[in-house]
Amino acid sequence: MKLKQGEKSERSRAAILDAALRLFSKQGYRGTSIREIAEGAGISTGNVYHHFPDKEALFRTLLDQYWTAIDSPDFPFNRALAAGAFPHDLEALARAAEESVQAYRQHVALIYVDVVEFDGTHIRKFYSEMSGRFASFLRQKFSAGSLEDQLAPGVDPTTAVMLASRIFLQYFAVEILFGVPDQMGKGSSSVIGEISGILRSGMLRPAP
Secondary structure (H helix, E strand, O other): OOOOHHHHHHHHHHHHHHHHHHHHHHHOOOOOOHHHHHHHHOOOHHHHHHHOOOHHHHHHHHHHHHHHHHHOOOOHHHHHHHOOOOOOOHHHHHHHHHHHHHHOHHHHHHHHHHHHHHOOOOOHHHHHOHHHHHHHHHHHHOOOOOOHHHOOOOOOHHHHHHHHHHHHHHHHHHHHHOOOOOOOOOOHHHHHHHHHHHHHHOOOOOOO
């Protein structure tokens, strides 16, 4: 069956993005050429430039894919939050973080590429707006005051959920992207249990 022009163009664009993602996440931005991306996609360099004006536009588009995924209710971490993992079932939140990093490991790698090669230029705005997105989610999920009643006095719900998310996502980024399975000297199940306990109760012995 012969593809329509629009379908053919969309397939070419998808192939370009797939090839660029593989290459950028493996060998960095400056270490990847448009020619390599074209070869990886099985098309001409001219076709790449037909879809994207330059290499940086490709890089930005890939990061935008990840930002869109993070905002989606289908993102594993978001599903866990919506299902009520926070604040009590932090182990479930950790497993969702692992699933999220595993599913988007190449996109997560681009964040490190951006920090090293662009000084964080492309990701700065996204992270600066993160607290607002978490706060908005909590307002939709919990009635006024109900979450504060479940947390220790003085603990801000947005800070608490962002702290848990940062810890778990970073932990699995190191394990999955950097290939360090026992970064704390023991298996992930044990570590996640310990971290969850610390987040719930703190690390200091209660004062007598």
